[in-house]
Amino acid sequence: MSESPSVIPAAVRRNHWMNQVLGHAAMRPDATAFRFRGEDTTWRDVAEHMDALAAALQRRGVGFGDRVLLLTLNHPLVVETVFAINRLGAIAVPVNFRLSPAECAYIIDDADADVIVVDQPLAPLVAAASQITDRLSRVIVIGDAGEGQESVADLLSEPVGDFEAPDVPEDTTCLIMYTSGTTGRPKGAMLDHANMTAQALTVLRVNNIVDEKDVSFLTAPLFHIAGLGSIGANFVVGIPTVLHPLGAFDPVEIIDAWERERATIVFNVPQQWQAICAVPGIRERDLALRVISWGAAPASDTLLRTMAETFPDTLMVTVFGQTELSPITCALRGEDALAKLGSVGRPLPTVQYRIVDPELHDVAPGEVGEIVYRGPNLMKGYWRKPAETALAFEGGWFHSGDLVRKDADGFVWVVDRLKDMVISGGENVYCAEVENALMSHPSILDAAVYARPDERWGEVPVASLVLRPGESVELADLQTWLGDKLARYKQPKAVTVVEALPRNAAGKVDKVALRAADRVSVPLAS
Secondary structure (H helix, E strand, C coil), X not given: CCCCCCCCCHHHHCCCHHHHHHHHHHHCCCCEEEEECCEEEEHHHHHHHHHHHHHHHHHCCCCCXXXXXXXXXXXHHHHHHHHHHHHCCCEEEECXXXXXXXXXXXXXXXXXXXXXXXXXXXXXXXXXHXXXXXXXXXXXXXXXXXXXXXXXXXXXXXXXXXXXXXXXXXXXXXXXXXCCCCCCCCCEEEEEHHHHHHHHHHHHHHCCCCCCCCCEEECCCCCCHXXXXXXXXXXXXXXXXXXXXXXXXXXXXXXXXXXXXXXXEEEECHHHHHHHHCCCXXXXXXXXXXXXXXXXXXXXXXXXXXHHHXXXXXXXXXXXXXXXXXXXXXXXCHHHHCCCCCXXXXXXXXCEEEEECCCCCECCCCCCEEEEEECCCCCCEECCCHHHHHHHCHHHCEEEEEEEEECCCCCEEEEEECCCCEEECCEEECHHHHHHHHHCCCCEEEEXXXXXXXXXXXXXXXXXXXECCCCCCCHHHHHHHHCCCCCHHHCCCEEEECCCCCECCCCCEXXXXXXXXXXXXXXXXX
């Protein structure tokens, strides 16, 4: 009898989403992995598509460590393409399709990528970016291919042949996710398979996913970490993921889809929840929701109360983090949501954290400091940016740029982004605090506060406001109303009324755009 091998090949023990897919395909091949526009994709389908695409990409020269760009919408083939890229040990680089051609060209050059997979409706953006950079050598189109392009359908139709995937260790970079760049050029956060597994376990924990009965519903774009980061848990457990088509956000359409698909776990950014909660008859709908979660942008206390009242029988989960952390670092679950209203919860047990002053000394509970991190969900660094990486990890901890305070029970409140803080006459003005106060005004629907240079004070806070239909505000009246809520130096020194605040794909207000377009609407009396 032959002896058993003394060492089991590492490849059979790897814990990443490619092996998770293969496991489900072997054990439950006909179970639903994805649902899109009423059509199911089984785990067998996903595994077959993954290997067919991986083999085709390998024949076209894509190998271990190569970057492959994706400029896509939301549908199962996008996720399967990510799996195929990673199956080769290559790196998927999702690109925000809302970028300008120049911004897209910057990422193409920065990622140093030869190949891009693009949805046919977005091909004109690739063509425009290619007028700025000649870096791309291969364009693969999901849909009808044009001259000099290939179609994904052709790749899928090719025989897999003798394809053999390489062993892909868990510390292999699988994604380069570009940050939103609200304070400058975007940086590529390198996330590896261990990061995504840590993130998947985090999502399992915060959403109480313990069996295969749940149905996850995704509206977040797959080019954002809130998309791929939130569905990694589904691949571990094997629950279905309903991918909702991207487009103009229609709250009634979303609610109809939740009801039709019997969705149990949903995530939306605060602006979307605001629209959903305002839909007439929402409380009478036959919904199967078990978990409602929000994140990616601040939410007002008023909205959080409304969500709790609108969906009283669900677990409301606040998630907080950033791209570099895969992304979740803190969570506030339903049992604490109202008692700790406005908090982003406690840091998760898998995350090491401190709240520190500029000299990296710990601050006392109740004091404001920057939250810094270590842990298995932390990125490997910024792609080809050693100086920025060294700065971010100064002192051996990752500097988040988030100013927070922690109470005696360990719950964290986000005060502001470090770079958004206004320093007026030597006093720190935290924009998030001012925005939260403004949002409690009955006439104000949305608000953003930012710094304006001032000869006397150095900087002063100013605000852009979105008003409720038919409402108006005068700054003098607003000052009176804020009098018992904010110190005078924190109050906006000017307001501008706008139809909508500029936001990036993550739902965060683009304060760079606001500052660039800053106009004084109503000066504040001294």
